[in-house]
């Protein structure tokens with residue numbers, strides 16, 4: 001599929017998706033979100049790819065849903081089409097790991113998109129916020145739910161009720177991002193981390209991701225039971241045998257994703 005609003009590259013076993021509407025600060029138009037979902041589908045289906053990096057430009061990861069496109073939607077338009085449809089959430093349902101590499105603005109749907117990824121690497125220029133309240137609406141792509149789980153009720157409430165934007169340092173302090181890197185090194189660092197993940201056992205990486213994600217959806221007791229079952233399952237893989245043999249034999253593991 002030819003893309004007009006994103007750029008897609010492969011770097012070894014890493015798939016890179018770059019949002020590319022520079023004149024609109026990567027505002028998430030319907031066309032862009034459709035292309036993004038298709039690119040994630042393609043990387044998920046590609047056996048060569050073990051990890052995905054999602055990024056924007058130096059100025060903006062994404063400045064939110066496309067306000068100009070949605071401004072005149074009626075209630076019936078958004079209700080009947082279930083606006084913020086399933087394709088918005090495609091990143092969140094990816095089974096392969098997805099890293100958000102965020103520089104500049106990640107606002108509204110942009111912040112929500114970053115939070116759908118498995119973790120966020122932030123450039124020192126990154127700015128996060130949910131400013132929907134300032135344009136007469138509320139977050140609609142998971143912001144009130146995911147942000148609260150990341151940063152806790154008090155900061156999420158302040159951000160959602162005032163639209164206040166936080167910088168990279170505050171985002172790191174409150175656990176929204178895993179770490180901050182200089183803007184000039186962001187993509188290189190994200191690709192390096194992604195390549196490391198992609199070099200590990202793919203099924204075991206997927207189990208680890210699934211288990212961490214379960215912690216958001218269940219009780220501690222159920223989550224620990226779920227983790228134990230997946231932990232047991234790793235012993236049915238060839239890669240667990242290879243990984244532990246390689247440790248014992250003091251050599252690099254050669255995972256075969258089996």
Ligand SMILES: CC(C)=CC(=O)SCCNC(=O)CCNC(=O)[C@H](O)C(C)(C)COP(=O)(O)OP(=O)(O)OC[C@H]1O[C@@H](n2cnc3c(N)ncnc32)[C@H](O)[C@@H]1OP(=O)(O)O
Pocket residue numbers: 023024025027028063064065066067068069084105107108109110112131132135138139140141
């Ligand atoms: C997912 C759901 C349910 C909701 C949402 O996401 S609602 C959107 C939330 N986001 C926002 O409210 C942020 C809107 N943008 C801004 O506040 C500013 O653009 C800025 C603070 C990010 C940057 O300001 P700056 O002065 O540096 O740049 P601008 O001249 O304002 O923007 C450049 C260019 O981009 C267009 N733009 C920016 N954001 C959006 C957007 N979300 N939707 C559509 N277009 C956007 C902006 O209009 C301008 O283009 P023009 O010069 O052609 O008007």
